Structure formats: structure tokens, C-alpha cells
Amino acid sequence: MSKKAYEGAIETERLILRELSTSDIQNVYEIVRQDLVGLGLRAGKGMSLKETAKYVNKFLEHWDRFGFGVFGLLDKTTGTFVGHCGLRYIEGTNDVEILYALESNQWGKGYATEASKASIRYAFEILKVSKLTARVKLANYRSKKVIERMGFEYLYDKNNNGIELSYYELFNK
Numbered sequence: 766m767s768k769k770a771y772e773g774a775i776e777t778e779r780l781i782l783r784e785l786s787t788s789d790i791q792n793v794y795e796i797v798r799q800d801l802v803g804l805g806l807r808a809g810k811g812m813s814l815k816e817t818a819k820y821v822n823k824f825l826e827h828w829d830r831f832g833f834g835v836f837g838l839l840d841k842t843t844g845t846f847v848g849h850c851g852l853r854y855i856e857g858t859n860d861v862e863i864l865y866a867l868e869s870n871q872w873g874k875g876y877a878t879e880a881s882k883a884s885i886r887y888a889f890e891i892l893k894v895s896k897l898t899a900r901v902k903l904a905n906y907r908s909k910k911v912i913e914r915m916g917f918e919y920l921y922d923k924n925n926n927g928i929e930l931s932y933y934e935l936f937n938k
Contacts, residue, residue: 782839835864861892
């Protein structure tokens, strides 16, 4: 898929999900520089600005190549950038995974669940994906709760390039 599968933004009750851009590098950096957030990501710690730029640029390349990807999340009331959530192909496979990261002071407010629901609907209704995958670090119990709340079923734990991950899947019914 190379053409964009949507136009504009996706709105939920409290969030606006919109395509990331290079102007979001600083917004994303303010979130992923936090060690607390970085623990849940591949980096395992807070990212530098240079690492963040590379991270965001990979998302942008995915959008350019496949026409879908990771969205920036904005609080509808304040316009504040609160995180990112969306979809991407798992490198070297045809599997589409869901991923998200939120500002730590936004945890526990249901934003990850709300954004995930919108991303799942987008995957199944617009992209016509038959299955979604989620990969979560073993000790990331908060993310596991979100994934399980969305209906994903646990498959197995696996070492992925030195990182222990729990794998989940959700089928389009």
C-alpha cells in the first residue's frame, strides 16, 4: 500500500490522531527522553534528540512507503501533544503491529486505550488488515493491560535481538 489510506485526522472523544511530521521531533523527544518512558521502548532508557530524530524519521519513511503509520496524539481540549500511537509493518514480515508511547504524566487517563481503539478500527475498517500484532517488553505490565483490554490474545514470550518481548495478536472478526 503506497497511497494514504485516509485524509486528515482521526478524532476520538478526547484525542486527535494525526500524521506525524518532522516538526514533531521535539514533541516526541520531550516524551521519549524520559527514562520512565524509554524503559518500555527498544532503547530501554530515555532517548537523545538525535536518537529521537532517527526514531521519528523511521515512522515518516513508513508513511511515505506504505501510506499508513504512527499518529501523533493531541489532547482535543488543550491541543497538547500527549504521545504517539499507530501501526507499522514489523520489519522483514507482512505482520502489522500496533504501538504507542505516552507522556508519563498522561498515564492512567485512558489515552492509550482510546488511541489504540481508534488505531485498531483504522487497521481493520480502512486498511482491511486481517490480523494485528503487539509486542510488549516482558516487564511492561501497564502496556500488557492495555493490549489485553483491547482483546489481544497472548501468544508467547520471545527474545528479539536481545530484548525479551511478549507477543500478542488480534484478528479482524
